[in-house]
Amino acid sequence: MKTITYSLPNEGKNSENYYKDVALFTDAVLEEADKSIEQIAEDFQFFLIRNKSKELRSRSEYIFELLTLGVFLRVYETNANSLSLIPQKILSNLVYLRKNYTWLKPFIDPLRGVLSTYFLSGKSKSASTRLQVGVEKVKSLVLWLDAAGEFKQEVIRLKPWINYFSSLPVDNAINQIFESIKFAKWFENKSLAVLGKYTEKVEFFLEYKHHDYKWDEDYIFCGRKRVEYHLNMVGAEIMNRAWFDEYSKTKKKAVLLPACMRAKSKLRCKAFFNGIDYSCSYCTASCRVNQFTKYGEAHGFGVFMIPHSTDFTKWLKRRAGDKDTGIIGVTCALNLMTGGWEAKSLGIPINCILLDYCGCKNHWDKKGFPTDINITELNRKLKLKSSDELVINNS
Ligand code: SF4
Structure with missing residues (x-):
């Protein structure tokens, strides 16, 4: 990285x-x-x-x-x-x-x-x-x-x-x-x-x-x-605190990952696209989207890969007013407040996690390189035990 x-x-x-x-x-x-x-x-x-x-x-x-x-x-x-x-x-x-x-x-x-x-x-x-x-x-x-x-x-x-x-x-x-x-x-x-x-x-x-x-x-x-x-960064912390109660009371959880986390390019990634989000088809073992998707399957939360911020909007709009699902939105520092406020204005319980760094091809790097998040922070949001971190090594 x-x-x-x-x-x-x-x-x-x-x-x-x-x-x-x-x-x-x-x-x-x-x-x-x-x-x-x-x-x-x-x-x-x-x-x-x-x-x-x-x-x-x-x-x-x-x-x-x-x-x-x-x-x-x-x-x-x-x-x-x-x-x-x-x-x-x-x-x-x-x-x-x-x-x-x-x-x-x-x-x-x-x-x-x-x-x-x-x-x-x-x-x-x-x-x-x-x-x-x-x-x-x-x-x-x-x-x-x-x-x-x-x-x-x-x-x-x-x-x-x-x-x-x-x-x-x-x-x-x-x-x-x-x-x-x-x-x-x-x-x-x-x-x-x-x-x-x-x-x-x-x-x-x-x-x-x-x-x-x-x-x-x-x-x-x-x-x-x-x-x-x-x-x-501070805004994310303030909003996460303010919104945590509502988010944590939800029965189901869904994690929205940005497409810049996948290991392969858009052309070589084999994920299935339904018009709004991608579901991973596990083509690459080292791919973080693959690993988080399997982690979600093992621990009962959904993982969806969102190609672009406009698709994030579409994804949220389909779930406007849904109070049963708590969303964990993952995005880079500059998009974070916009995404959080957007979900909130649609009545969706949400907490956010920052990408550890940016690397997408759309804005930051000619070729693009896979980005990542802190698994311990994800576990805190999902209330998973720290031993679960062993499933994915974040070092
Ligand atoms: S493992 Fe999944 S997300 Fe990663 S490149 Fe393959 S299909 Fe795409």
């Missing part, structure tokens, strides 16, 4: 130290939030109650949304302020068409690649940056995120915050948005100190490799900053 951006084992035997670090750091983040932005999260919660919001979540989830807002404002505010209305509309419509008419993808993706690189990177020579203040800053950011197409769930989560800030006196809204940015700055510094050892290669990738993605559809996705990896 080679490290392209992040690595949870970080040259160690496995990623157990990462799971300890991220749990402790998440405690520290929530403790710091208590001292700074907790009141804002609470006020937002009351605002939703007053406005009869359909779905209320835990305080820690709102704290995470506010942290997300602060981090994104720090990372993308300049880009957002230089995006004008017409390219924003064109890009958002392309995202909509791509999602709803998947057969158009081969035509839309090259166009999105060019337009995203030109208009979303904030580097276009014709771009003039408007200074935005208060809630306008947040509106501008959400429009940019929507046009980028990589932040669908984040857009859904951040829109109610626009309504909330708009309901406040202007000065108060400005102060609260400023607090979220201040908290995000604290998070960026602290997360670098604690989680930075797992994401060291992101800087190298952004400096020396990311320019190869210029004009490609995944230019924005692959250009995500180191703090965004840390944000997703």
Whole structure:
């Protein structure tokens, strides 16, 4: 395995130290939030109650949304302020068409690649940056995120915050948005100190490799900053804790593995495809999908291989509202929050596990190499005894 951006084992035997670090750091983040932005999260919660919001979540989830807002404002505010209305509309419509008419993808993706690189990177020579203040800053950011197409769930989560800030006196809204940015700055510094050892290669990738993605559809996705990896890592921990009770009460469990975990290429893999997910046909003993599928057969949980994030959406939609099956979603750090929030919005009990590293052919490596997860973390989610780990050697 080679490290392209992040690595949870970080040259160690496995990623157990990462799971300890991220749990402790998440405690520290929530403790710091208590001292700074907790009141804002609470006020937002009351605002939703007053406005009869359909779905209320835990305080820690709102704290995470506010942290997300602060981090994104720090990372993308300049880009957002230089995006004008017409390219924003064109890009958002392309995202909509791509999602709803998947057969158009081969035509839309090259166009999105060019337009995203030109208009979303904030580097276009014709771009003039408007200074935005208060809630306008947040509106501008959400429009940019929507046009980028990589932040669908984040857009859904951040829109109610626009309504909330708009309901406040202007000065108060400005102060609260400023607090979220201040908290995000604290998070960026602290997360670098604690989680930075797992994401060291992101800087190298952004400096020396990311320019190869210029004009490609995944230019924005692959250009995500180191703090965004840390944000997703902490977000996964916060959401897993908040959602664990509901998930653990389910009668059945299903593990969704990404296709980048298989040992063979798409052409040589013999898995059976039913239009949405693959079932392994055990062609290669060393293949992790094969091993996890057999592990599932022995311990009573299902394993499904999902080829792409759009198929993940289709898979979830077929099970919308199913409270009997607890899903363990496995994905790379950058896709994790989107996948978790998507399942949650469909009423599906879920917990997530990060891939130990990324290596898929779609985004990160010309040939692609098989990815992996921490079996001990999977056992914890499935409440299996540690002796069961002997079935699969994760070293
Ligand atoms: S073992 Fe299964 S998932 Fe792995 S390459 Fe073969 S058919 Fe595909």
